Amino acid sequence: MTSRSRPPRLRPLLLTVTLALALAAAGCGTEPAPDRVAGRSSSGDPAPDRAELEARASAAQIVAEHVWVTEAAGYALARQSVGVLGDDGFGSSYTAPDGGMLQLSVERRPHAEADCTDGSAAAGGSEPLWTCERDGEQWYRATESGHAYAREQGELVITVSGAREKVDRATLRSAARAAHRADDHELDQVLPPAGDASGRQPVERGDLPPMGDGAPNNDVGASG
Template sequence: MRRRLALPSVALSLPFLLAACGTRTAGAEVPDRAELEARAAALQTRPEHVYVTEADGFDLAEQSVGVLGDDGFSAAYVSGGGGTITLSVERGRVDPASCPALPLTSATGAGGPAEAPCEKDGGGWYRAAGGSHEYVRAEDGLRIRVSADTGAVDRATLRGAAERAHRASDAELDAVLPERGPGAGEPVERGDLPPAGDGAPRNDVGASG
């Protein structure tokens, strides 16, 4: 599974409100659907794959918004206390048979355990192992996960975020999707990626190492 998501390394966050996502001013006009679809395509995802959520004390980290896999979506919500909740959406299903075998998603981006037991809870399943936990559910051919580290986000907070996770409205798409770059239709380029090589972020050091 390819994950192209960069969590913020500095405290740049976007205050998130359920109705307006915190960036729109009252009465501001929402772009037409074609523009929203173009912005989603520039991110290499689809509007119907963009989900948003809400959790008390957590704000959407604007720089974390990115594509997951081929055309999925992922975003992180951060708290002032250092907690991170990751919302991820990708094509797939989940049921009692397939749930335990899903690799557990880690809020830090590192790979979690290859398997984790699943406990039915509300409209989905709760899973915990290796210091991470998540809620996962399937709808409309998509697998929606809300994940966090167990030491940073308690289960009640995680469940609330999972229950509030929903497909973004046009106004929410406008607030969450990045603006298109200078080359319309092309993904916005990451400034910390070298022009050649394997694409790993630059981490230059001096001759002494």
């Protein structure tokens, strides 16, 4: 009996699209990084000091080895989107002038417990909530609103996703295939400058209760 390899567990696409919309609303696509970040560096300049890069990554609570970059025609890295994902993962967004947005995520997590192709149907419905298929070295998953490519690299799962109405499959596939671990030149462009970790920490809100689902506390006084 031939063993059947298990695909990576893809993140819920609804969450991916929600994050993309939140980043767009916050203006994360307004400050593109230098062009060199988009693909593999071909600069003849001396490589940046590795110790300095590690220090900058540490200051931003980012694992340097988990920083990946990609490229897609017309897309540029949104510097404000760069940050930690989960415990030690990495996330970033690439934006296009027409409103398209690609989400790149790198996470350390286990393989799927169930086959990616076993799409579950909505309650009372017959159509699957999502579809999933093998595409070369990666897995392609799609819902009505979003889609993503994912692949495993050692203990990491690298995912490139986007909204279907803004990013077509060909563009998504191209970006997923181009994704690679950042070299030192690319790290220099992606990481926050030394002494600047602004925007990397969660914003504290005084109206969030310490327990429960984290919904804002909108209680009113006894007077109504």
